[in-house]
Amino acid sequence: xxLLEQSPQFLSIQEGENLxxxxxxxxxxxxxxxxxxxxxxxxVLLVTVVTGGEVKKLKRLTxxxxxxxxxxxxxxxxxxxxxxxxxxxxxxxxxxxxxxxxGTRLTVIP
Amino acid sequence: xxxxxxxxxxxxxxxxxxxxxxxxxxxxxxxxxWYRQTMMRGLELLIYxxxxxxxxxxxxxxxxxxxxxxxxxxxxxxxxxxxxxxSAVYFCASRLGVNTxxxxxxGTRLTVV
Numbered sequence: 001x002x003l004l005e006q007s008p009q010f011l012s013i014q015e016g017e018n019l020x021x022x023x024x025x026x027x028x029x030x031x032x033x034x035x036x037x038x039x040x041x042x043x044v045l046l047v048t049v050v051t052g053g054e055v056k057k058l059k060r061l062t063x064x065x066x067x068x069x070x071x072x073x074x075x076x077x078x079x080x081x082x083x084x085x086x087x088x089x090x091x092x093x094x095x096x097x098x099x100x101x102x103g104t105r106l107t108v109i110p
Numbered sequence: 111x112x113x114x115x116x117x118x119x120x121x122x123x124x125x126x127x128x129x130x131x132x133x134x135x136x137x138x139x140x141x142x143x144w145y146r147q148t149m150m151r152g153l154e155l156l157i158y159x160x161x162x163x164x165x166x167x168x169x170x171x172x173x174x175x176x177x178x179x180x181x182x183x184x185x186x187x188x189x190x191x192x193x194x195x196x197s198a199v200y201f202c203a204s205r206l207g208v209n210t211x212x213x214x215x216x217g218t219r220l221t222v223v
């Protein structure tokens with residue numbers, strides 16, 4: 001089992017604030033994905049990053065893959081209540097397996 | 111496509127009973143995953159199939175758990191006998207190719223009393 005630690009575990013912020021979520025591992029991954037999960041539903045893919053150092057932007061969300069392909073970050077600018085949810089990073093191994101991180105539960109207060 | 115379909119959505123059973131969870135992946139997808147989610151342990155990978163063959167079952171908790179994929183359109187996860195600590199939401203996900211999106215079902219909420 002590949003261990004991916006996310007921090008913080010819980011985050012509660014006011015609408016309009018910025019935040020960063022971290023995903024760290026001692027393992028190297030061939031790629032890394034970020035998912036968002038809402039109550040009663042399965043996780044839904046936000047982005048896939050493949051190359052070490054890669055940065056991808058999705059509207060107010062910025063994703064970065066570490067140079068060594070062991071860690072990643074998710075930055076949200078001007079958070080909105082609709083961003084509330086459970087954010088999960090997931091590492092893809094060479095065997096094409098997919099391991100999920102411990103999760104960050106974000107609450108954006110209007 | 112209807113997406114990944116899991117059944118049942120909810121299951122309540124007594125300790126010691128056999129439980130079978132079912133999953134229909136998206137047509138054409140060649141990878142299938144079973145996960146278990148709890149507040150304490152997060153989303154744990156139980157088993158991963160590729161082209162109907164189990165590739166990694168190291169996450170299966172113990173011999174009480176077994177998974178099968180008899181064909182490309184159906185998989186089962188069986189717990190026998192079930193225990194209260196097995197209570198969780200069980201997700202099935204499928205995917206086509208590498209570095210692609212894993213599509214999740216809506217999960218089965220299992221409660222063992």
